[in-house]
Amino acid sequence: MDSIFTNILGLTSYVSERFIQFIEDLVYRDANRYTEDFVVYDAVVISSVRCSRSYTSGRSSHPQVDGANHGIYERGMCTGSVILNTSYISEVVLLLLKGLTLPLFGLQYAWNMAISSWRYSFSCVRCAQVRIRRIASRLWITLRGSSDDIGWLLDAPGMPPVEDGTTRFLELLSDIRNGKHSLPNSFIYLLIPGLFSNHGPLYFVATKRFFSKMGLACHIAKVHSEASVEHNAWELKLYIEELYWGSGKRVMLLGHSKGGVDAAAALSLYWSDLKDKVAGLALVQSPYGGTPIASDILREGQIGDKETRMIMELIICKIIKGDIRALEDLTYERRKEFIMKHKLPREIPLISFHSEASIGPGVLATMTHIAHAELPWLPVPKFGAESDSDTLVKAGHQVPVVIPLSAAMAVCALHLLLRYGEKSDGLVTCRDAQVPGSVVVTPDRKLDHSWIVYSSKKKNPSDPDAYEMCEALLSLLVELGKTNKELEQV
Template identity: 75%
Template structure:
């Protein structure tokens, strides 16, 4: 039994000794790591460093317990555990070396916290300032958009009168009124030596009444008159090329020079054809009359399509949907009527000087009676159709007389609303779409009739409501007659020179 207890005691002592050695090795390893992480400071003397270096050297003692270094020995007489003083010295040395570094790091922690707090505060301030700056930029953009929207076309209307290098216009209103009075009294002096070409304006493809009555009126007088078949919703340059080809076909087919009369965008297309292809058309075109044409541009198109104003992208998408998708046209047809595009085109392509030129503009009525009447009765002269005869006497009389059909068009009231808008916003007189100053072409003979004619009168006034007022057919004839006179005057001047 004593041997058994003795062996158990030895085994327990051995296990305890190994466990304590394991703990010492862990402490020693941590001390070495701390010394590597926190380098020895000047507070540690070189003597300590030399001792530590000596103590860290592994013993070279042989024997069966050579791998155990400085462990505790078991005393059989006293049965007590003796502690190796070398390990205590090593631990004390490393603790004394690592303690100042720990203290120094502990002192630097508040400084690091203050530095972190300062960085966080600076970052927060910078972020706040950036947010304030972004808000200021956003407010500035909104403000500029609002001001640009409110300003509109106030700086662009009438720019032709102030553009450098533009020839002066002459007033031909009195002579035009004389010729108009003679025509209304039955005196017609238009020669048959010309072909008269009528050029409709924007959206004319959807207006079957455009120039129909005027063409028939000229045909009854034995004059060769045509309506240009162009895609009115196309760009100005595209229509200029089509008109150039159309004029050449007419000239080579008839052998007669062509007189041009363009209404609204049709006048712009005709002027562009002369500006771009004058070398090919100078012997084929005898004169040009621009009737209510936005030669300098129109505030309606510019205010809708101007970039940088409120709702500019939305307005453009709506117009592209209407013009491109529904009407199957080109958005450039409307863009070419803006002030920006007109300035660019006119400065680059000027009208030729050696051609009779007339610009005609009028003023729409903004009377309350016109504004309140949201309809305008126009008479469409349709070709004779074979209609079935009914028993009713009304239908028989309609078949015999039957080619005038009343059509309700709210054009007059719409033009009056637009004219009132331009009058109140810009203080400019207009026909509803084109201001009077933008319709005057530099170097032309300007006709300013003292009549209340809106922009759509050329389309729907095929039958005059008031016998005392002239209609579009008679006024077109007066304009062509004035063009013929201007051409004769220029030829006489050339012969004298």
């Protein structure tokens, strides 16, 4: 009786321990570990039961010594049967748990799918927002263009004011047209061409010929016009020193377009070497503060900026064999950086000449004479009031090359006027051509950017020529130099 009670008590304690373990496993959702532990334990129990059975089968051959062995045998048999039943119950419970957790897994999968879809949709929306903002920013930059940059130099703090010298310029121009010339022979006059001048054989040729006929030493600077500003500044520095050492005369500089920017850079960078060799500088239609044309073409962040830059690099670097920095150096960003770092010397006489291009309908049909081309040995009819026997021209006849350059400048000037409300010569606005501390000259007629270096076929005889305007500018520059010397002496 005691052994039975002891067995029941052990069975009860075992069942309570397993039930508590089951509850703990259920709470922590660790069914897999519970199953593995239970299977391992069942294997141990089954092996013990087999041992008990073998012991029972062998009991007939080995008689029992006392009643203790009989109690152990009966307790092992009872324990084995109870454990086997518990294993069966655990399998049933595990199956029920799997049946209950299957909907939970389904809900969890559906939730994960919903969360993933929501996250993907949110990421798509964020990407769309970023793209829309980027496109809007590019569109805004494209539409704004150079609105905030035009005329920045005149409003920059610390810049000296300009002085109007148009009245005196017109007086000198009138004297020159009446045959009164005042340019002295004590200087060398150096004409500095602008961008793409290497592809215009007649660039400054008429002005040089006119000065040479008056007995003045005049030269056209041999620089690579499609090179960077700093490169040309160094070349001009060497060129000026060569002219000075060869003649002993100081040099008067007249630079057109980018040529004026190159000359100003040479004075800013190498003034200590050139202060005794340069007498003055006249910047003619030069984008000293920058030009909206170059900035609008090469501005980063606008629509089609990479494609536009590739096209310009193809034209300038591959076709023209130049340097893209020649155009980059004329943008507002580069000019601001250079001017703030390298100032023009205050003691040098300076003239800023700017003009406004005509945008009338008649200008669109104007053709500009820019070069001569030599025809092969072919009979070409010659038109004019000459005898019939001289109506054919043969070997080596040169004919002018005429292109609608004035029409292109008129279109560009109209574009700048409509977009920015700025007057310009087609490439450079009037405000960007004014150099701080200089004498500003404005002609009394409308002239495009290329007029002063190329002659037009359609010309009014009462209007002055380009070389006469260049002479008037240099004459005014000589007077400014004399005035500065007198002020220094006083």
